[in-house]
Amino acid sequence: MSVSNESITPLISPGSDALMEKLKPLIDGGRLDNLVDLLSLISDLVDLLDPAMVEKLARLFEGATEATWSVSNAVRMAKADSTANEQPPGFYQLLKLLREPDTRRGVGFALKTLNVIGRQL
Structure with missing residues (x-):
């Protein structure tokens, strides 16, 4: 019994055909591997971000924001004071x-x- 290639080839929809056409340059250039690696990294980060880590990062962000605000406020006040005085x-x-x-x-x-x-x- 002989089987033709047409019966083995799965039916491909026009949408998947268009998708494969768009992915072809990424596959040929090896850039699709970079995208897969990026998705893997994001997945690992999601696994690492437990509530304790999120809390630590939030405190770190608050501390950095507070320090930035304090320094910028001091610079603004010093600038206002120095511009008010005509002579150094x-x-x-x-x-x-x-x-x-x-x-x-x-x-x-x-x-x-x-x-x-x-x-x-």
Whole structure:
């Protein structure tokens, strides 16, 4: 008994034919493998993101947002203060500024931050 190729070939719809035509350049160039790898990575990330990890990431995001807001607010206030003064501060005015507790606290914070960064290098 002989079987023809036409009876073995499955019926292909016009939609799947069009899809295969669009996927052909991706398959030929090996780029379809990249898409499959990307989908695999996304699937792994979904598996890793349990509620505890999501909570950690949320706290990290909140901390980064708070730090960014604090720095941008300080820069805005300093810019407004410096544009209000027509003359730049003189040497003695800068020394007077160093006597203020807030200035010393900020300088201390900056120096401590640089100290920690230097230790990690």
